[in-house]
Amino acid sequence: MHIGDYRVTYASDEAVFVNATSRFWLGILFIFLLTFPFLAGDYLLFMANVTGITIIGAVGLNILTGFAGQISLGHAAFIGVGGYTAAIFSSRFDIPFLLCLLLSGIMAALFGIIVGGPSLRLKGLYLGIATLAAQLILEFVFVHWESVTGGIRGINLPTPKVFGIALDNDFKFYFVILTLVILCVTAARNLFRTRVGRAFIAIRDRDISAELMGINLLQYKTYAFAISSFMAGVAGCLYVNFLKTVTPEYFPLLESVRYLAMIIVGGLGSILGAIFGAIFMTFVPEMIKSLLGLLGAIFPTAMSFLFPFQQVIFGLLIVGFLVFEPHGLAEIWYRIKNYFRLWPFEH
Amino acid sequence: MSILSIEDVSLSFGGLEVLSDVSFSVEPGEIFAIIGPNGAGKTSILNVISGFYRPTKGSVAFNNKNMDRLSADKRAALGLGRTFQNIALYHGMSVLDNIKLGAHSLLNTGLFSALFYWGAAHKEEIRLRKEIEEEVIDFLEIESIRKKPVGSLAYGLQKRVELARALAMRPKILLMDEPVAGMNAEETEDMARFILDIKEEHNTTIVLIEHDMKMIMDISDRVLVLNFGHTLACGTPLEVQKHPRVIEAYLGQKKG
Amino acid sequence: MDIFLQLIVSGFLVGGIYALIALGFVLIYKATNIINFATGEFMMIGAYIFYSLSVYLKLSPFIGIPLVIVAAALLGALVERLILRHMLGQPNISIIMVTIGLSSILLGIAEIIWGSSFRSFPALFPRKAIIIGEIVLRSNLFYGFVTAMVVVVVFLLVFKYAKVGVAMRATANDQIAAFSMGINVKSMFTISWAFGAIAASLGGIIIGNIGGVQPTLGHIGLKIFPIVILGGLDSIMGAVIGGLLVGILENLAGGYLDPYFHGGVKDLAPFVVLIIILLIKPYGLFGTKEIERL
Structure with missing residues (x-):
């Protein structure tokens, strides 16, 4: 039983895992994640892989938008830059997968810096509008620069290999994705233990006084864009390798909006929130689909309403969370955890 | 030798002149107060020193080094600490993180070491925590609130946390904008004591803006009086109190 | 040369809408x-x-349009009361996202009610094309432009002279001062949402009359951003000038560049211009930089 939490040195208070209980539960989670692919069926495995990739993208966006306060309506386009980089390098130049992963991240980060560079001067909604324009311009490039991107037909990718093992099924892919999710989440958590993460939050909360506290706004806003779009690029590379093809349809404005919805539903400015949001927003549309499938037995036309129903629920989730639970699923999770932390002796 | 000298600074927004030809210098280790009625340009002069506003004319030098071309963050790194009139704490962070943020310029962790948080970055955080605990949190007696979110604190405590953040910058000059505004007598006394302690223990130079005349006269070494962006007087508290133009500005002209 | 003129004039007309x-x-x-x-x-x-009023209920436009105005005003007011009122003081990102969520809800509802297929309007205006010199203009476009301009002028007059318009301007200028002058600021918010919805839906009728309606018609709404960056976010005249500029710009870009890129330039060009403007002037062409205080 856990009755209290005492730390006697500053070092233990600054430690990565603050107490035995959290280490224990993280261990349990890790074991579950490792055994999951052996137990799950094809569908769940596929969904887990998609979710993992989405988590990387959502964590990236939450660093930029949730923590550093820089609105981006172009996240899907950065994921797209990563995806196309991976597709072009692997299909044309036979660059190995792991190197592609790095190159995709770097390329997306470069684009992020180019778009984010002016963000020092652009505030709030003006930045939102500028990133919207960047999204639309990149979409146009994906479709129309046919000699490089393959136009609307896109590019097919060869089967990726990691250390000589061909990732030719979802089972093998799972472990690659899991490793990268753990790396990205850990890196993001680390960021907010140091001055870099603190500077991000300071810029979000009050950017003017942040500068007077010694923070170089241009430098740190650029950092935020670079890290965020690097993760987007990694997610993009994983996504197109996982699906073995890339087309412009994967990265529309709606996808950028979906990522924003994830971090809002999950919790702005929370790594855990990004994870929750990614899981939630990946599974909810699937749940609507199966619900309508069930209804199809009674109303034969139910399935034809799938897309509009998903639209309505998607919108309701965004509006509902913002109005009633602005800190998202992460906040709900902390409330539940705090309730049980000292249970049954909370007083 | 002055630690801070302001020469002929003028500042205007559009057609509105906020400061005109303001000059003064601050000696190392003194408490220098700037007073004047609302709209006299007190906060503007602090903002010019901090580098947040660019003066239309004139220059600011720190330790005889011209700072006109330095951005606000570089000036902070040189040792200009600052507190604000309307508390500018970061509500998304705990008290401790707010204070740690003050030490930003003193730390070295770069982007990559932050992402990996191995070795140097981790050690730096632990060292920082120890320094802050021993030199700032202890000193300002805020141990009990270090883990609280700043938004939940009472006004007086928020002011104290803001001072803590400024101290974590290890400032050579501490610029304080109305440190006791809105405080009760006891809180004001505490704050005055802290300011004197900071001056004595760290030999920090302090430039402060205040409306509380009693405190100004008690703790400051010299006082500058501003009115509508012009310098009215500058001198010891006693000299300033007796200065005819100050009396005129504060009490109005005798009719007769 | 006559192609150039043709593109400019028709772009101008679209821009008015x-x-x-x-x-x-x-x-x-x-x-x-x-x-x-x-x-x-x-x-x-x-x-x-x-569309429903005139096709299903066979109502004349003179009854249909006032009914649309009432419905739009209700929708706008309802949205403000039910959703936006709870968002006062929230950060920009949350407010932007709440309206994005709203757009998703409206899109979904429209598709559930009216389906995703394309519907064309019964004719509102005379069908005969307008010919000025060598320029040929589609009648729907021409009359649509005229109607849009009339509506804009009515809004301008309301803003300038009507009591509610003056109160709205006062609120926009300084909410606290307006409040202390006895203006009910909250109901001004509701009214401006109602007015905004009315203007947009009248624009929708005109656009629908030109090219028909389907749920994705709302994507035209994205063009607002280059318009307001050109014209200023908060100026009615700016919206008019920005609208006309964007209409001409996209028509020229579409006319001359689309053949080289297999289409798409028309919709993109305003956004390229938008980015260039923001790089040079971060607060838009006519936006004012706010003096920041500490």
């Missing part, structure tokens, strides 16, 4: 500082309601 839709955005932004991403969907819903 954009101006009306942008007005629907500006009216809301001016009073409430809210960026409404659902303006395009307000427009689409307005077009659908008008």
Whole structure:
């Protein structure tokens, strides 16, 4: 039983895992994640892989938008830059997968810096509008620069290999994705233990006084864009390798909006929130689909309403969370955890 | 030798002149107060020193080094600490993180070491925590609130946390904008004591803006009086109190 | 040369209609500082309601249009009361996202009610093309432009002279001062949402009359952003000038560049210009930089 939490040195208070209980539960989670692919069926495995990739993208966006306060309506386009980089390098130049992963991240980060560079001067909604324009311009490039991107037909990718093992099924892919999710989440958590993460939050909360506290706004806003779009690029590379093809349809404005919805539903400015949001927003549309499938037995036309129903629920989730639970699923999770932390002796 | 000298600074927004030809210098280790009625340009002069506003004319030098071309963050790194009139704490962070943020310029962790948080970055955080605990949190007696979110604190405590953040910058000059505004007598006394302690223990130079005349006269070494962006007087508290133009500005002209 | 003139004139006419839709955005932004991403969907819903009234209920436009105005005003007011009122004081990102969520809800509802297929309107205007010199103009476009401009002028007059317009301007200028002068600031928010929805849905009827209506009609709403960056986020005249400029710009870009890129330049060009403007002037062409205080 856990009755209290005492730390006697500053070092233990600054430690990565603050107490035995959290280490224990993280261990349990890790074991579950490792055994999951052996137990799950094809569908769940596929969904887990998609979710993992989405988590990387959502964590990236939450660093930029949730923590550093820089609105981006172009996240899907950065994921797209990563995806196309991976597709072009692997299909044309036979660059190995792991190197592609790095190159995709770097390329997306470069684009992020180019778009984010002016963000020092652009505030709030003006930045939102500028990133919207960047999204639309990149979409146009994906479709129309046919000699490089393959136009609307896109590019097919060869089967990726990691250390000589061909990732030719979802089972093998799972472990690659899991490793990268753990790396990205850990890196993001680390960021907010140091001055870099603190500077991000300071810029979000009050950017003017942040500068007077010694923070170089241009430098740190650029950092935020670079890290965020690097993760987007990694997610993009994983996504197109996982699906073995890339087309412009994967990265529309709606996808950028979906990522924003994830971090809002999950919790702005929370790594855990990004994870929750990614899981939630990946599974909810699937749940609507199966619900309508069930209804199809009674109303034969139910399935034809799938897309509009998903639209309505998607919108309701965004509006509902913002109005009633602005800190998202992460906040709900902390409330539940705090309730049980000292249970049954909370007083 | 002055630690801070302001020469002929003028500042205007559009057609509105906020400061005109303001000059003064601050000696190392003194408490220098700037007073004047609302709209006299007190906060503007602090903002010019901090580098947040660019003066239309004139220059600011720190330790005889011209700072006109330095951005606000570089000036902070040189040792200009600052507190604000309307508390500018970061509500998304705990008290401790707010204070740690003050030490930003003193730390070295770069982007990559932050992402990996191995070795140097981790050690730096632990060292920082120890320094802050021993030199700032202890000193300002805020141990009990270090883990609280700043938004939940009472006004007086928020002011104290803001001072803590400024101290974590290890400032050579501490610029304080109305440190006791809105405080009760006891809180004001505490704050005055802290300011004197900071001056004595760290030999920090302090430039402060205040409306509380009693405190100004008690703790400051010299006082500058501003009115509508012009310098009215500058001198010891006693000299300033007796200065005819100050009396005129504060009490109005005798009719007769 | 005559192609150039043709492109400019028809772009100008389309731009006038954009101006009306942008007005629907500006009216809301001016009073409430809210960026409404659902303006395009307000427009689409307005077009659908008008379509239903005139096709299913066979109502004449003279009854249909006032009914659309009432419905749009209700929709706008309802949205403000039910959703935006809870968002006062929230960060920009949350407010932007709430209107994006709203646009998604409206899009979904429209598709559930009216389906995803394309519907064309019964004729509102005389069908005969307008010919000025060598320029041939589609009658729907020409009359649509005229109608849009009339509506814009009516809005301008209301803003300038009517009591409610003056109160709205006062609120936009200084909420606290307006409040202390006895203006009910909250009801001004509701009214500006209603006005914004009316302007957008009238624009929707005009656009629908030119090219028919389907749920994705609201995507035209994206054009508002280059318009307001060109014209200023909070200026009615700015919306008109920005609308006209964007109409001409996209027509020229489409006419001359689309053949080289297999289409798409028309919709993109305003955004390229937008980026260039923001790089040079971060607060838009006519936006004012706020003096920041500490």
